[in-house]
Amino acid sequence: MTLSVALGPDTQEGTRTGTAESTDSLTAPDIPWNLVIWNDPVNLMSYVSYVFQSYFGYSESKANKLMMEVHKKGRSIVASGSKEQVERHAVAMHGFGLWATVEKASGGNNGNSGNSGGGQGKGKRG
Template sequence: MNATDAQVGAEAAAVEDAAPLAGDEWATVLWDDPVTLRPYVVRVLMRRFGHSAARADALTSQAELEGRAVVAHGAREEQEMHVAGLHADGLVATLERMPGGAQ
């Protein structure tokens, strides 16, 4: 991260603290799940979000390695539908406000 990015990041954090804000951006976060078979997770991401096989595979790897991956983002109501769908598919997913998403 360079100085400018750090500045933007700090500003975004400050703006976020000043919520509520218009144009909310919410993220659907997929969490690593050591039990569920990997190809099943990839298939769910492809079918539910229309991700390509490569993209779904990369997101699944990210969740495995980093513990979590943002698999979709947008309006809160839409992301809540995604999280409910992922829960119905047996995956662990949460919603969170995107950093700087309110700008």
């Protein structure tokens, strides 16, 4: 991603990253698919965070954390759910111009634990 001019404190990867969240939803049998966002050198960091906030309803800090994970690790699981749900998200992400794919959650989740928070518009804005 391309660096944006205004990064808030939440965008820095701190000691909290990837430690506090549970991984139980990753292995739950009813959540078998992940939506993955891949890094690319064109999309603005601010725009990626905006998409995560406006489409998924994620808080600014969660959106920025996921955005930084995409930027630094090359990819991030930003939502999980049924195949139909994550496919619908993927089309929406393609509409925004983000590089999104879907994959089965079981097996190669590339150590990407901690971000499987459901991802269904459950944020604080209605």
